[in-house]
Amino acid sequence: MKWSTSLLGLLSFIAVVVNGAENPRIIIVGAGAAGIAAASRLYQRGFRNIIILEASQRFGGRIYTTPFGPGIVELGAQWCHGEVGNVVYQLASVYPGLLKSSIIADEDAVLIRSSGARVPEAVADRLQTMAEGIIESDQRDSFAGSLGDFFTQKYWQTLATPAYKDISRDLAEQFLVYYHNYERGYTAYDSWFEVAASETDSYVEPAGNQDIAWNGKKGFSTILDIVSGNYPGTTNTSLTPVPINSLVKYGKFVSNIQWKGSPEGDVIVKTQDGTIYEADHVIVTVSLGVLKENSATMFSPALPTVNQQAITGLYFGTVNKIFVLFDAPIPEDFPNTVHLLWYKSDLTALRQSPHAWAEAISTFFRIDNQPNVLMAWMNGAEGRRAESLDDATIRNGVLHLLKIFGNGLDFGNITGLLRSKWSSDRLFRGSYSSRSITTENLNTGARALGTPVRNAANEPVLLFAGEATNPVHYSTVHGAIDSGFREANRLINYYS
Numbered sequence: 001m002k003w004s005t006s007l008l009g010l011l012s013f014i015a016v017v018v019n020g021a022e023n024p025r026i027i028i029v030g031a032g033a034a035g036i037a038a039a040s041r042l043y044q045r046g047f048r049n050i051i052i053l054e055a056s057q058r059f060g061g062r063i064y065t066t067p068f069g070p071g072i073v074e075l076g077a078q079w080c081h082g083e084v085g086n087v088v089y090q091l092a093s094v095y096p097g098l099l100k101s102s103i104i105a106d107e108d109a110v111l112i113r114s115s116g117a118r119v120p121e122a123v124a125d126r127l128q129t130m131a132e133g134i135i136e137s138d139q140r141d142s143f144a145g146s147l148g149d150f151f152t153q154k155y156w157q158t159l160a161t162p163a164y165k166d167i168s169r170d171l172a173e174q175f176l177v178y179y180h181n182y183e184r185g186y187t188a189y190d191s192w193f194e195v196a197a198s199e200t201d202s203y204v205e206p207a208g209n210q211d212i213a214w215n216g217k218k219g220f221s222t223i224l225d226i227v228s229g230n231y232p233g234t235t236n237t238s239l240t241p242v243p244i245n246s247l248v249k250y251g252k253f254v255s256n257i258q259w260k261g262s263p264e265g266d267v268i269v270k271t272q273d274g275t276i277y278e279a280d281h282v283i284v285t286v287s288l289g290v291l292k293e294n295s296a297t298m299f300s301p302a303l304p305t306v307n308q309q310a311i312t313g314l315y316f317g318t319v320n321k322i323f324v325l326f327d328a329p330i331p332e333d334f335p336n337t338v339h340l341l342w343y344k345s346d347l348t349a350l351r352q353s354p355h356a357w358a359e360a361i362s363t364f365f366r367i368d369n370q371p372n373v374l375m376a377w378m379n380g381a382e383g384r385r386a387e388s389l390d391d392a393t394i395r396n397g398v399l400h401l402l403k404i405f406g407n408g409l410d411f412g413n414i415t416g417l418l419r420s421k422w423s424s425d426r427l428f429r430g431s432y433s434s435r436s437i438t439t440e441n442l443n444t445g446a447r448a449l450g451t452p453v454r455n456a457a458n459e460p461v462l463l464f465a466g467e468a469t470n471p472v473h474y475s476t477v478h479g480a481i482d483s484g485f486r487e488a489n490r491l492i493n494y495y496s
Helices: 033-044 087-092 121-135 138-142 147-159 169-187 219-227 288-298 305-313 344-351 356-360 380-386 391-405 437-441 477-495
Strands: 026-029 050-054 065-068 071-074 099-101 110-113 212-214 248-250 254-258 267-271 276-279 281-284 315-317 319-326 337-341 361-367 370-379 414-419 432-434 460-464
Touching (some): 026 033, 026 267, 033 477, 065 219, 065 414, 087 219, 121 147, 169 361, 169 370, 254 288, 370 380
Antiparallel strands (some): 254 267, 267 276, 319 414
C-alpha cells in the first residue's frame, strides 16, 4: 500500500480478487457501530481493500465504554433495547452471562415531587399508562399539529373524565412536565412542540426486555468485538476475525469527498491533515450532527436533493449523562430509577439559584455492577448548555437535587465525576436522531438519507450508513449495525 501525508500524496490499495473480479477499494468514514459493521461484513465476505478513516483516536463512536471507579460506565449507548429483531441481542445472547436484565427493569420507576414525597405507585402507574396510550394512539395519524399540541389536548381531556377525579391539578401539571422530559430523553428532541403528531417514519420497538445491561469489563463495546469476529470463544464461523486496528486510520477528519472524482472514475477523499485517498466506493457513517454541520463543504459536487433534504429535515438532538461516584453505596431506600417532579414555586426558585442548569436533569439511575455510582440524565437545550460548566458547578448542582429529592438520605461524599459532552464534540454534535415537523414538511426521512449516490455509470460510489439512516430502528446501536450491514450487502450484491 502506497501512502503519503502530503497534499499531493494519494493512498491506493492492493488489488485482489473477489469472486473472479478485482477487489474494489472501499473507504469507510467513521469507526462507530455502523462503520465497524460495514467493514466487518465486507471483510468477512472477502473484500480486503478496506480503509476506515476515523477522526478520533478510538473506535466505537457513540458506544463509549470507559473506566470509572472500580468498574466501567457507558458515556454513550447503555442498554440493549429489546430482543426480537434486535441484531445486538441476537449476536450477544448466544454467550451465557454476557447480557442480563438491568436493575432499572427490575422495579418500576418512582416519581418523586420536589417536596420529597413520592407519588403513590398505583397513581404513577395509572398516569404513566394513560400517557403511553396517548403517545401510541392511532389518532395521532390524523392530527395536523405538533405532538405537544396533540398530547396536551388529549391529556387534559382524559384527566377531565371521572376516572381521574382523584388527580390534583398540581400533580397533573407536574406529571405533564415530567412526561415531556421523559419523552425528550427517549427521543432526543428539545420540545415535543417541534415534532409532528403524525410521523412518516415511526420507530419499531423490538419485542422483549427494553433494558438489558452488559456484564464484563468491556460493557457495550463488546458488541464491536462480536461483530468483527474478535470476541473470545466465538462459535459463529461466518464471523472471520477482522483486523480492525489495521484497517482504521486514526486522527483522519474527512474534509471533502469528490464523489464524481477523477477522470478515471475514482472517488477522491481528502482529510484535514492533507492526505488524499482514492477509492471505488465510500461509505459515510458519521453522525447526522456532523453531516448537518459539514455537508455543504464535505461533498463535491453538492449531494443530490434527496440526501440534502434528509440532512436538513431529520432532527438530531442531545442527551447527556453525569456519573457521580460516592465513597459509600447508594442508600438502599433510593430507588433504581427516580423521575423528578417539580412544584412551580420550587422550579422558580431553582431557576433563580446558582443551580439553574440542573433543571436539565430529568432522571436519576442506579448503575448495574456499580453500587456506589449514580447517573443523572440531562435533556434538551439546558443539557447542552451545561456542557460548558466546570465540574465543581455540576457536582454542587447534583448534590442540591439529591438534597431535594433524596428525602434526607445520606449519600456520602463525592469522590469522582464523569460526564458526556456530545453536543460540543465536533465529531458528533449530538446524541441521536429523531423526527421533527420539518421532517414531515420536507417529506423526507431515514430512507432518503440512506439513498446511495451514483455516478454517470450508475455505480453506487457514495453510500450512507448510521442510525439516522435506519427508518425503523433509528437512535439505537442495533439500528446503526443493521445499517452498516445493509450498505455492505449493497456492495456485496453489486459485485456478485
